[in-house]
Amino acid sequence: MKTASITMIIGSALLLGLFLFPLWSITLEAPQYPSGIGMYINLDGLEGHEKHDIQNIDGLNHYIGMRKLPKQDEMWEFSVFPKVIGGMAILGILIGLLGLFKKVSYKWFLGWLVLMTVLGVMGIFDFNAWMTDYGTHLDPKAIMKMTDADGNPLSYKPPLFGSRDILNFTAHSYPAIGAILMGIGMFLTFIAYIIGLKKTN
Amino acid sequence: MKTIQKLLLGLGAGLLLIGCGNNSKSDSGAMASSNAEKVYIAPGEHDEFYAFMSGGYSGNLTVYGLPSGRMFKEIPVFSQFPTNGYGYSEETKAMLNTSYGFVPWGDSHHPDISQTNGKLDGRWIFINENNTPRIARISLETFETEEIIEIPNSAGNHASSYVTENTEYVVAGTRFAVPNPQKDMPIDEMKGEFKGPLTFIKVDPEHGHMEIDFQINMPGFNYDLSHPGRDKSHGWFFFTSYNTEEAHSMLEVNASQNDKDFIAAVNWMKIKEYVENGGGTEVAGTYAHNIYDESTMMATTEMKEGVTSVDPRDVPGAVYYMPVPKSPHGIDVNPTGEYIIGNGKLSTQLSVYSFAKIEEAIKNKDFDGDAYGIPILKFESVLEGVVDSGGLGPLHTEFDGKGYGYTSFFISSEVVKWEVGTWKVVDRQPSFYSVGHLTIPGGNSREPFGKYMFSMNKITKDRYLPTGPELEHSAQLYDISGDKMQLLLDFPTHGEPHYAAAIPADLIKSKSKKYYDLEENNHKYAAKNESEGRVERKGNEVHIYTTTVRSHFSPDNIEGVKVGDKVYFHVTNLEQDFDVPHGFAMIGANTSEILVMPGQTKTIIWEPKREGVWPFYCTDFCSALHQEMQGYVRVSAKNSDTKLRWSLDDEWKE
Numbered sequence: 001m002k003t004a005s006i007t008m009i010i011g012s013a014l015l016l017g018l019f020l021f022p023l024w025s026i027t028l029e030a031p032q033y034p035s036g037i038g039m040y041i042n043l044d045g046l047e048g049h050e051k052h053d054i055q056n057i058d059g060l061n062h063y064i065g066m067r068k069l070p071k072q073d074e075m076w077e078f079s080v081f082p083k084v085i086g087g088m089a090i091l092g093i094l095i096g097l098l099g100l101f102k103k104v105s106y107k108w109f110l111g112w113l114v115l116m117t118v119l120g121v122m123g124i125f126d127f128n129a130w131m132t133d134y135g136t137h138l139d140p141k142a143i144m145k146m147t148d149a150d151g152n153p154l155s156y157k158p159p160l161f162g163s164r165d166i167l168n169f170t171a172h173s174y175p176a177i178g179a180i181l182m183g184i185g186m187f188l189t190f191i192a193y194i195i196g197l198k199k200t201n
Numbered sequence: 202m203k204t205i206q207k208l209l210l211g212l213g214a215g216l217l218l219i220g221c222g223n224n225s226k227s228d229s230g231a232m233a234s235s236n237a238e239k240v241y242i243a244p245g246e247h248d249e250f251y252a253f254m255s256g257g258y259s260g261n262l263t264v265y266g267l268p269s270g271r272m273f274k275e276i277p278v279f280s281q282f283p284t285n286g287y288g289y290s291e292e293t294k295a296m297l298n299t300s301y302g303f304v305p306w307g308d309s310h311h312p313d314i315s316q317t318n319g320k321l322d323g324r325w326i327f328i329n330e331n332n333t334p335r336i337a338r339i340s341l342e343t344f345e346t347e348e349i350i351e352i353p354n355s356a357g358n359h360a361s362s363y364v365t366e367n368t369e370y371v372v373a374g375t376r377f378a379v380p381n382p383q384k385d386m387p388i389d390e391m392k393g394e395f396k397g398p399l400t401f402i403k404v405d406p407e408h409g410h411m412e413i414d415f416q417i418n419m420p421g422f423n424y425d426l427s428h429p430g431r432d433k434s435h436g437w438f439f440f441t442s443y444n445t446e447e448a449h450s451m452l453e454v455n456a457s458q459n460d461k462d463f464i465a466a467v468n469w470m471k472i473k474e475y476v477e478n479g480g481g482t483e484v485a486g487t488y489a490h491n492i493y494d495e496s497t498m499m500a501t502t503e504m505k506e507g508v509t510s511v512d513p514r515d516v517p518g519a520v521y522y523m524p525v526p527k528s529p530h531g532i533d534v535n536p537t538g539e540y541i542i543g544n545g546k547l548s549t550q551l552s553v554y555s556f557a558k559i560e561e562a563i564k565n566k567d568f569d570g571d572a573y574g575i576p577i578l579k580f581e582s583v584l585e586g587v588v589d590s591g592g593l594g595p596l597h598t599e600f601d602g603k604g605y606g607y608t609s610f611f612i613s614s615e616v617v618k619w620e621v622g623t624w625k626v627v628d629r630q631p632s633f634y635s636v637g638h639l640t641i642p643g644g645n646s647r648e649p650f651g652k653y654m655f656s657m658n659k660i661t662k663d664r665y666l667p668t669g670p671e672l673e674h675s676a677q678l679y680d681i682s683g684d685k686m687q688l689l690l691d692f693p694t695h696g697e698p699h700y701a702a703a704i705p706a707d708l709i710k711s712k713s714k715k716y717y718d719l720e721e722n723n724h725k726y727a728a729k730n731e732s733e734g735r736v737e738r739k740g741n742e743v744h745i746y747t748t749t750v751r752s753h754f755s756p757d758n759i760e761g762v763k764v765g766d767k768v769y770f771h772v773t774n775l776e777q778d779f780d781v782p783h784g785f786a787m788i789g790a791n792t793s794e795i796l797v798m799p800g801q802t803k804t805i806i807w808e809p810k811r812e813g814v815w816p817f818y819c820t821d822f823c824s825a826l827h828q829e830m831q832g833y834v835r836v837s838a839k840n841s842d843t844k845l846r847w848s849l850d851d852e853w854k855e
Binding site for chain 2: 034052055059
């Protein structure tokens with residue numbers, strides 16, 4: 001149980017990486033932006049890859065009537081996400097410690113992982129819904145109004161995961177270090193469960 | 202569980218994709234055989250060196266890439282520049298102030314890059330103005346002129362603007378001997394009465410700010426070019442002089458009579474100490490000192506009075522003359538600092554002096570008389586060797602750091618390569634035509650980058666498509682990496698490329714500024730966001746605070762301006778992205794346009810002459826809606842009661 005519990009503690013503690021590193025990264029590429037222009041999605045707000053990228057993305061987006069990117073206090077997610085992640089990390093560490101002192105069984109590790117996965121999936125749904133709204137609700141006075149082959153207004157939603165061509169830009173959307181640490185952490189809690197399972201049997 | 206594994210796999214794949222940057226870096230040079238390939242820089246790739254060529258009579262400095270020979274920028278320095286409003290905008294007008302008033306033109310000659318321990322450090326470039334003696338300092342972060350200091354009691358500031366090996370000093374020397382102080386006197390009584398002051402300007406090691414430390418009041422010969430000692434000769438400065446005859450008429454003949462003229466060897470360390478200990482006398486001399494502050498974006502002029510003048514005879518051991526054959530032009534010091542090369546432009550030979558021999562001769566008082574009390578070192582005692590090239594009119598020498606010197610020969614139109622130590626010529630190549638100076642990147646420092654050398658030629662006929670009687674001058678790039686020089690490229694230059702300084706691109710490009718941070722914009726009249734756009738009247742002055750972004754001005758309509766008003770357009774560019782300037786031009790303005798860089802504020806004045814509704818617009822193509830980037834000013838009669846109002850975001854404000 002000792003190895004399993006320590007693995008559980010390390011795994012859930014890796015979530016705290018999200019307080020240091022960004023969760024996601026969206027990059028826009030075009031010939032006139034040879035080194036790309038983009039933003040990081042942090043737990044508590046958006047941040048440009050370079051100092052003024054957010055302002056410059058807003059400047060580009062105004063042609064097609066997109067809103068300005070939300071500031072920290074303009075989205076409830078940016079105040080709730082840190083609490084959820086912080087809470088889950090503390091909970092995971094606590095479960096790990098209790099496991100170390102043989103107060104709880106390894107099954108709690110799995111329980112934590114299931115809860116975390118549910119919360120993660122909810123987060124992804126929320127993120128996707130926001131991007132859909134941001135990319136499709138456009139200013140009716142937009143300078144450029146583009147339509148698809150069927151005459152419907154074009155959606156400028158960035159991909160949830162992967163790359164997509166949007167007009168003259170290619171948008172790349174991928175997890176950043178924080179999310180990768182979180183993924184590794186969650187995997188470790190799964191390992192903790194497996195170790196616990198084997199030791200017990 | 203499987204979901205989690207898939208998620209992790211996905212994450213891994215994401216990482217791989219992110220890792221796929223474009224690492225394409227072609228290295229086609231290794232196998233290249235033809236000259237065209239050697240100078241070819243593929244689209245999107247960068248040149249290896251920056252070359253800064255003086256514009257001569259354009260008053261400016263131009264920036265080229267090597268080996269491509271492509272011109273990247275013209276930096277306005279001593280001349281008004283309508284392209285971006287330098288010398289026209291309220292911020293930069295003061296840069297061209299002198300003790301003679303506003304001088305809108307200059308004659309820029311010798312750029313020199315700042316050094317640390319005798320090596321190029323890429324912080325600033327200095328350049329002199331010949332006609333109204335001045336020295337400018339240009340930042341190599343912004344490529345903008347930041348400071349100009351006038352040199353009083355001087356005329357024809359030609360022996361300038363070379364820097365010592367830690368940029369302690371930048372010097373100025375007068376090419377035309379003049380009365381010092383200036384006075385009304387008969388010209389034909391000049392002999393012994395005219396003077397040739399050499400000016401030493403201290404450079405602040407942190408900000409680069411210049412300050413005149415002292416002037417050495419030398420005899421009235423014509424001081425032509427100069428070069429600081431390096432390494433072992435650090436602490437000395439060498440100046441060539443011509444017209445030791447002190448002729449004042451028909452100089453072509455009368456100043457070419459002496460078989461030998463002089464190189465002045467100046468121990469500036471000694472004079473610096475002398476001045477620090479209270480030596481020298483305060484003499485009259487009015488001069489302007491203009492500084493551009495990047496934070497307030499404003500240039501200001503301070504008029505200064507008086508300089509410390511040092512009589513060289515009062516500091517024993519500080520100044521000597523060395524004889525040099527016929528009317529020398531360039532004076533050059535090799536990278537070790539041991540050899541000093543005199544280029545006698547009416548001679549066929551180069552005279553090489555040894556620093557060790559100079560020291561020895563001084564110790565032994567090995568003099569050959571004196572000139573106005575300044576000891577003349579015996580020619581034979583200080584001469585180390587002679588480069589007997591067979592060429593005519595040696596002008597200027599640079600070094601490749603591999604033991605060779607390269608000298609331009611004006612009259613015989615050629616570049617001659619010779620070996621330091623044996624003084625033997627090893628190669629010669631013709632130039633097209635009449636080469637003046639030549640440059641090797643870092644060639645006048647302790648660490649030359651001896652891969653390329655370029656010559657700057659005065660005559661261009663038949664090299665390019667003709668453009669009427671007036672042709673741009675020409676530069677020629679030589680590959681000097683092998684035993685023989687190889688002419689690679691001809692390229693036209695702008696103005697008269699009198700001299701150049703060149704530096705590896707890597708020492709500059711990563712530090713080059715991309716835009717000005719709005720947060721650091723402390724311009725008095727900045728409007729830092731669109732809501733600050735407004736119009737204010739103060740008597741007959743109307744101040745319009747306007748902002749620019751792609752693709753509109755805020756405000757874009759202004760009413761209430763009257764004939765006879767003085768309208769100040771304060772334009773702030775709100776963009777915070779590399780290379781997104783906005784321009785501003787007003788119909789009928791008696792100035793120029795302004796180009797406002799991202800984060801910058803610039804002001805230009807318009808004095809409306811006629812009633813009407815007059816448009817202004819953005820001059821720098823900025824976006825798909827650039828044509829729409831415009832506005833109107835309604836001008837009413839002098840005594841009308843049209844209300845002052847402006848439109849902001851489609852609403853009228855007052």
